[in-house]
Amino acid sequence: MHAGDSAVTPVRPLSPDLREPPAVIGAKAHGLAVMMRLALPVPPGFVLGTDACRESLRDGRLPAGFGDALRGLESATGRVLGDAERPLLVSVRSGAAVSMPGMMTTVLDVDRTSVLVDAVRTVFGSWHSPRATTYREIHGIPHDGGTAVIVQAMVSGHRDRHSAAGVAFSRDPRSGAPQPFGEVVFGRSGDAVVSGRAGTLPLAALAERIPGAAEALAAALDRLERHYRDACQVEFTVESGRLWLLQVRPGGYTGRAAVRVAVDLAEEQLIDRDTALDRITPAAVRAARVPRLTGTAVLTRGQGASPGVASGRIAVTADRAAVMAADGPVILVRPHTSPLDMHGLAAAAGVLTVLGGPACHAAVVARSMGRPAVVGAGAVTVDEAAGRIRVGERVLPEGTVITVDGTGGEVVLGHAEATTAEDPHLTRLLEWDRVRRAPPRS
Amino acid sequence: MSVPVLHALRCMGFAEPPRIAGACGAPEAEVESQLIDLAVAGLVTRTPGGFGGWGLTGAGKREDARRVHAEVEAAGARAALTAGYQRFLVLNPELLDLCSAWHLRPGAAGDAGYDARVIGRFADLDRRAAAVCRDLSAALPRFATYRVRLGDALARAQGGEVEHLTDSMTSYHSVWFQWHEDLLCTLGIPR
Numbered sequence: 001m002h003a004g005d006s007a008v009t010p011v012r013p014l015s016p017d018l019r020e021p022p023a024v025i026g027a028k029a030h031g032l033a034v035m036m037r038l039a040l041p042v043p044p045g046f047v048l049g050t051d052a053c054r055e056s057l058r059d060g061r062l063p064a065g066f067g068d069a070l071r072g073l074e075s076a077t078g079r080v081l082g083d084a085e086r087p088l089l090v091s092v093r094s095g096a097a098v099s100m101p102g103m104m105t106t107v108l109d110v111d112r113t114s115v116l117v118d119a120v121r122t123v124f125g126s127w128h129s130p131r132a133t134t135y136r137e138i139h140g141i142p143h144d145g146g147t148a149v150i151v152q153a154m155v156s157g158h159r160d161r162h163s164a165a166g167v168a169f170s171r172d173p174r175s176g177a178p179q180p181f182g183e184v185v186f187g188r189s190g191d192a193v194v195s196g197r198a199g200t201l202p203l204a205a206l207a208e209r210i211p212g213a214a215e216a217l218a219a220a221l222d223r224l225e226r227h228y229r230d231a232c233q234v235e236f237t238v239e240s241g242r243l244w245l246l247q248v249r250p251g252g253y254t255g256r257a258a259v260r261v262a263v264d265l266a267e268e269q270l271i272d273r274d275t276a277l278d279r280i281t282p283a284a285v286r287a288a289r290v291p292r293l294t295g296t297a298v299l300t301r302g303q304g305a306s307p308g309v310a311s312g313r314i315a316v317t318a319d320r321a322a323v324m325a326a327d328g329p330v331i332l333v334r335p336h337t338s339p340l341d342m343h344g345l346a347a348a349a350g351v352l353t354v355l356g357g358p359a360c361h362a363a364v365v366a367r368s369m370g371r372p373a374v375v376g377a378g379a380v381t382v383d384e385a386a387g388r389i390r391v392g393e394r395v396l397p398e399g400t401v402i403t404v405d406g407t408g409g410e411v412v413l414g415h416a417e418a419t420t421a422e423d424p425h426l427t428r429l430l431e432w433d434r435v436r437r438a439p440p441r442s
Numbered sequence: 443m444s445v446p447v448l449h450a451l452r453c454m455g456f457a458e459p460p461r462i463a464g465a466c467g468a469p470e471a472e473v474e475s476q477l478i479d480l481a482v483a484g485l486v487t488r489t490p491g492g493f494g495g496w497g498l499t500g501a502g503k504r505e506d507a508r509r510v511h512a513e514v515e516a517a518g519a520r521a522a523l524t525a526g527y528q529r530f531l532v533l534n535p536e537l538l539d540l541c542s543a544w545h546l547r548p549g550a551a552g553d554a555g556y557d558a559r560v561i562g563r564f565a566d567l568d569r570r571a572a573a574v575c576r577d578l579s580a581a582l583p584r585f586a587t588y589r590v591r592l593g594d595a596l597a598r599a600q601g602g603e604v605e606h607l608t609d610s611m612t613s614y615h616s617v618w619f620q621w622h623e624d625l626l627c628t629l630g631i632p633r
């Protein structure tokens with residue numbers, strides 16, 4: 001490893017005094033420093049700036065102070081990389097100026113210095129991965145920025161029965177309602193939650209099993225919301241009863257939820273009405289007008305992949321869907337979809353799949369046909385031979401009526417009520433907009 | 443480089459002769475005549491109705507799997523196809539990202555700059571996909587049809603018929619989806 005020249009931002013420990021802007025240290029490290037200033041618990045670590053990425057991509061060098069920063073982290077944790085008994089384990093994560101979720105590489109459980117150096121170079125290099133490049137093109141992000149890299153002591157969500165990992169929102173991201181919302185897993189690492197792999201529990205489970213951590217989390221969400229004057233999302237880990245925050249993202253709410261959050265924050269006087277209006281894009285207004293389920297008795301959940309609400313009788317094969325559609329609406333339920341299901345998708349009023357995410361083939365096809373779709377409903381199993389599906393303990397034969405909401409990912413038994421009337425929060429926001437546009441009275 | 447009708451249909455699902463002919467790279471009349479022969483042999487069937495069309499029977503799927511297996515072994519192509527499939531898998535999430543970016547574009551009524559950027563990324567992806575398709579075709583020539591069909595869809599989208607990116611039955615995504623199915627089927631990998 002070579003020491004870089006002094007023109008490059010040296011490696012900095014994560015600390016409350018880290019005040020460089022996101023363009024220099026990346027949005028993720030910036031958020032971690034904000035949380036430290038708010039006295040919230042963040043695992044110790046250090047950050048290599050975006051200019052170090054540019055230099056590394058040019059000539060492979062790592063910036064000055066890398067070795068010192070690593071020794072600082074070892075002394076802060078009382079552990080050493082490569083130690084035979086209790087080695088320091090670190091995570092190596094990307095963090096560009098503008099968040100690009102899931103587009104770059106993360107390396108976890110790094111235990112040796114040589115592996116760490118390789119991991120840092122790998123994460124820097126992932127700035128130029130084709131997916132990341134495409135993401136920047138689509139979102140108008142410049143290609144010359146580079147990503148920062150954050151090296152942090154690992155915290156374990158699967159150490160013991162008082163350990164957990166998850167994501168939490170200060171307000172419900174489905175509706176914008178002012179209650180915390182989230183998902184948690186026990187005995188597994190946090191990336192299981194972020195990647196959407198099955199088996200998460202609602203946040204309430206944390207309050208039951210590790211109440212102290214749940215209280216600390218609720219207080220942290222409140223503090224973050226007041227700081228950012230916006231709803232926030234965090235990734236967290238609880239290790240042996242102790243809460244750690246790994247990431248914060250303000251905003252990012254869409255559609256109806258974005259409208260409700262903006263209106264509620266203005267009513268709570270955290271922001272003014274102009275700010276509320278400026279936060280809502282025309283696309284959010286359009287999305288807020290898409291019907292949503294109103295009930296709460298959810299049979300199961302997946303990820304919303306194509307917006308809208310559809311009710312119909314369950315069909316478990318594309319062929320059956322095509323036949324049954326002659327007698328009224330059908331919901332096609334499949335483990336996943338292949339081209340062989342296209343005629344069933346065309347015949348169905350809506351789609352439910354067990355596997356896949358919002359960008360899977362099924363989602364693309366459903367959106368192209370304008371069919372509401374829920375994908376990745378991991379609790380569902382499809383028994384094609386017996387002509388039925390199973391959801392947990394429940395067995396639902398073909399022909400049973402269900403309703404899917406392709407915005408929020410909810411699946412409900414029977415014909416469920418959907419909103420069709422104008423959302424009251426949207427009505428209020430549009431009224432503020434009318435007042436703002438009206439010419440001043442003379 | 444024409445593709446056997448049975449296998450083309452295996453990768454498409456239900457379809458009518460014009461679209462099957464497009465996928466086979468063969469004249470429609472010839473495809474129709476072959477479909478009738480295959481139906482007599484019990485390998486394909488025609489389902490009437492709005493969502494129907496020609497499709498494989500269970501026996502047809504088994505027969506196609508048998509033929510494809512023999513084809514791959516006879517050509518000694520398994521290693522090259524597997525390598526090509528691994529490279530396809532690197533491109534597949536990017537294609538799906540692009541399709542989602544297209545569907546979820548901010549100005550549904552047209553933000554020309556955004557649309558041009560996304561179409562530009564389709565073209566860039568297509569150049570890399572072409573290299574994968576070329577290597578697959580070197581191992582098994584019938585894969586060359588995907589190059590032609592993907593190129594056609596992209597050219598039409600670039601010419602203003604933007605439904606050929608994600609939304610028509612011969613769109614870039616539809617052809618790509620069949621290419622994915624073909625690789626799985628040819629290598630005997632369950633989805």
